[in-house]
Amino acid sequence: MLLVPEDEALMNMAIGFAKTAGTGQIRPERQAGGRDELLEQFCREEIPKLRRFPERFLILLTDFDNGGGNQQKLKEAIPADLIERVCILGPWTNAEVLRAELRELHLLTPNSKERVGEVLAESCLGDDLTHWEVEQLKHLRDEVVRVQPRIHRIVSH
Numbered sequence: 398m399l400l401v402p403e404d405e406a407l408m409n410m411a412i413g414f415a416k417t418a419g420t421g422q423i424r425p426e427r428q429a430g431g432r433d434e435l436l437e438q439f440c441r442e443e444i445p446k447l448r449r450f451p452e453r454f455l456i457l458l459t460d461f462d463n464g465g466g467n468q469q470k471l472k473e474a475i476p477a478d479l480i481e482r483v484c485i486l487g488p489w490t491n492a493e494v495l496r497a498e499l500r501e502l503h504l505l506t507p508n509s510k511e512r513v514g515e516v517l518a519e520s521c522l523g524d525d526l527t528h529w530e531v532e533q534l535k536h537l538r539d540e541v542v543r544v545q546p547r548i549h550r551i552v553s554h
Contacts, residue, residue: 400424401458402428407487487537499513
């Protein structure tokens with residue numbers, strides 16, 4: 398399972414998630430450098446790799462920019478034969494707003510840049526999606542439920 402982040406803040410979350418999952422089978426890829434670059438990288442590099450490696454699963458990490466449409470562009474770029482092996486996750490606004498919300502709700506301590514990813518991995522792996530139900534992440538509920546069993550299978554091997 399590869400985590401492909403849009404930017405540095407999401408890369409930090411990906412590192413924290415992978416570290417907490419504790420397996421080399423969940424790992425962050427290099428950050429794309431922006432939302433347009435993420436789409437380009439996905440189309441140019443990741444789609445061919447998904448076709449070449451049938452066990453590969455990809456999570457694209459992007460800021461949803463208050464519904465600004467980036468996730469829709471990414472969804473539309475996913476070929477029909479790969480839809481079950483690609484997931485799009487990210488905060489509704491951006492990683493900084495998510496971190497602030499988790500701190501405000503006392504769900505995030507200590508405050509390292511990777512801690513958000515660690516907390517979300519702990520929640521996902523522990524079958525308690527409470528942390529995923531905060532305002533910045535509640536739009537992801539269906540996707541998280543869809544990908545959670547795959548994460549469990551990878552971690553349990």
